[in-house]
């Protein structure tokens with residue numbers, strides 16, 4: 001059994017929280033005491049049935065305002081798969097929270113209110129899906145109960161959406177007409193829309209292929225920690241501990257250590273009490289090298305025959321996440337996996353109007369702005385392009401005055 | 417592409433190890449909060465996997481309410497001996513003796529809330545900049561919102577509206593002096609995942625997790641272990657029952673469930689079929705819909 005991580009997006013009131021509540025409810029994932037709390041809550045639907053949205057709106061302010069402010073994570077499983085859901089806020093001022101929820105997801109669900117069709121928010125959220133390189137997208141046309149479960153309404157919306165999908169180069173898009181409130185096509189196929197021949201949402205989520213997600217063949221492991229017991233019996237022990245981002249390392253593979261460029265051979269791979277022959281993407285292991293090379297936290301061990309980019313000047317998409325605007329005159333910190341170095345945003349190439357998708361020249365970058373910049377780093381980073389290797393192609397910006405995470409970077413090209 | 421076996425427990429484990437190693441790499445004085453419960457016991461196993469054959473780059477810290485199940489303390493001491501790591505104990509009794517907190521009164525009195533003060537004092541005394549905890553997002557609604565690296569101000573407070581964005585698997589542990597980060601490596605695990613992991617790894621647990629007979633009373637519809645720490649009066653009828661505990665906390669606020677589950681397999685099937693969440697067995701969370709959010713804002717784990 002494996003895990004599928006997905007997030008939900010859509011305008012306020014399109015029914016994201018209700019949809020998640022429905023998935024949990026119809027898969028029997030809500031326990032009796034939680035259900036009791038729901039029944040006792042004074043937030044109810046108009047017809048007196050329980051409001052499933054309260055399951056995810058966890059903060060007092062959210063319940064009071066009836067909106068989602070921050071990402072809530074929910075967990076459920078079926079016989080086929082485990083699911084981690086990020087319920088993300090739709091409001092434009094919480095875009096950064098949505099990006100947080102989306103950054104670890106491998107599938108996105110975008111909700112569209114059948115009464116409203118494609119709106120500005122749909123465009124913005126779809127843009128974020130393409131920007132963040134989410135491989136699978138499900139577009140749910142929700143509230144079908146309010147348009148008499150009409151196939152014409154549904155078709156006219158998805159025809160519009162297909163134009164947008166093409167414009168954004170969104171590859172795998174699946175469309176499903178649903179009613180989160182009534183449960184149509186969420187877990188069971190709806191009898192009220194016999195014109196729809198596809199699967200229910202849950203069925204789709206259970207079988208969507210995750211194997212082809214993030215499967216770069218390039219072996220990369222950032223070193224997080226050097227294990228050196230320095231005891232008598234383990235005097236010369238030196239293990240490089242880290243998580244394999246992508247690809248596979250095997251015993252006797254030639255590897256290069258970046259940024260130094262030193263090379264060596266893998267002598268041993270350790271995982272606690274085991275010594276496997278290979279370490280694969282996703283695994284946290286300890287690697288031993290044959291030669292005595294100088295390696296510390298922040299260095300990256302890579303396959304010697306498939307080197308990443310190594311550059312101090314990188315073109316990247318930037319999503320700004322702080323109330324204080326970007327200042328191109330000051331130094332920030334950039335964190336790329338376990339490596340932290342100083343940097344400057346040396347140039348703003350353009351900003352994207354995320355409602356119209358038009359690019360504009362710009363000289364300022366404010367909260368939730370997205371666009372293309374040039375980052376100049378103090379130390380060279382060993383990176384891959386985001387679209388090839390999400391884990392090694394992304395970084396965050398930290399403002400050293402406040403220590404806050406102020407930006408998300410997706411690497412698009414090495415400059416020079 | 418080569419295929420390899422990497423199921424969901426492997427994935428959760430690898431993620432947690434990655435987080436623990438980030439703590440080691442990013443902080444000067446981290447600590448692992450050890451409660452004696454199954455979640456923190458799981459953290460200890462994960463730390464072994466992250467750092468052996470080296471030592472843990474942090475001590476274990478136990479906030480001792482003085483109202484413990486003896487079985488937990490015995491387990492703790494035996495475990496510390498086995499792993500050979502340092503243990504620091506922060507005592508709630510000491511905080512009471514020093515007049516920093518006042519014992520609650522009445523039937524529902526518990527020391528659970530008092531722990532926060534002792535925890536913050538212990539953090540200040542040892543200048544810990546990061547505290548690793550075993551909280552999971554599936555436990556409770558406010559937890560479901562929390563980041564893996566969760567920054568607390570110098571008063572230990574969590575501000576849910578000012579959480580840092582947390583992107584990909586990149587964790588920003590930068591803080592100002594006096595601030596502190598709570599770190600939750602098993603955020604993405606469910607209760608069942610923890611049990612399945614304990615079974616797979618063959619991890620020993622304190623005996624109170626398994627069905628045993630003990631003296632209990634009924635309080636607010638729940639079974640509580642009869643003990644000197646519970647304010648009992650003539651109305652409380654003590655009787656014997658076959659029970660086990662789903663979480664291990666202060667004796668005065670941890671309810672027992674009736675159970676026949678004496679083996680880990682029994683527990684796993686019991687939980688899979690159970691219709692009550694684990695937090696439902698904690699009286700302290702029942703008080704209000706926002707009980708946990710409020711306690712976390714105040715500095716609770």
Ligand SMILES: Nc1nc2c(ncn2[C@@H]2O[C@H](COP(=O)(O)OP(=O)(O)O)[C@@H](O)[C@H]2O)c(=O)[nH]1
Pocket residue numbers: 010011012013014015016017018019045053066067068090142143144145146178179180181182
């Ligand atoms: N009629 C109808 N109402 C719905 C449906 N889905 C959600 N709603 C209602 O729309 C409102 C907003 O839903 P909510 O889940 O909070 O939206 P969110 O802001 O996207 O999380 C609530 O009153 C829901 O009951 C649906 O399929 N049909």
Ligand SMILES: [Mg+2]
Pocket residue numbers: 016017018053057067068
């Ligand atoms: Mg919502």
